[in-house]
Amino acid sequence: xxxxxxxxxxxxxxxxxxxxxxxxxxxxxxxxxxxxxxxxxxxxxxxxxxxxxxxxxxxxxxxxxxxxxxxxxxxxxxxxxxxxxxxxxxxxxxxxxxxxxxxxxxxxxx
Numbered sequence: 001x002x003x004x005x006x007x008x009x010x011x012x013x014x015x016x017x018x019x020x021x022x023x024x025x026x027x028x029x030x031x032x033x034x035x036x037x038x039x040x041x042x043x044x045x046x047x048x049x050x051x052x053x054x055x056x057x058x059x060x061x062x063x064x065x066x067x068x069x070x071x072x073x074x075x076x077x078x079x080x081x082x083x084x085x086x087x088x089x090x091x092x093x094x095x096x097x098x099x100x101x102x103x104x105x106x107x108x109x110x
Contacts, residue, residue, distance in 0.1 A: 005033040006049045013045045 008028025015024040040046045
């Protein structure tokens with residue numbers, strides 16, 4: 001699962017933002033928190049700004065849509081070759097490689 005965090009540079013730091021190709025703004029911005037930002041946090045170069053969570057309403061839950069869900073269809077299993085590897089559309093369109101090699105060898109022998 002992807003984790004997004006609102007971060008800003010720590011006091012006295014200029015931190016490069018690889019996603020924008022510029023320094024992280026002083027006010028900060030929301031980023032995909034990945035290994036790069038984790039390392040910057042370990043260095044002490046950035047600060048994660050806690051975001052306020054919206055209050056949960058204690059009233060009735062939102063209405064449920066009355067439209068029927070889309071039917072679930074099962075896809076057919078792909079055809080499988082003798083070696084157990086599934087054939088793709090490209091495999092079906094291309095001639096058998098061994099037969100093509102035999103034909104090319106016969107042409108060169110003549």
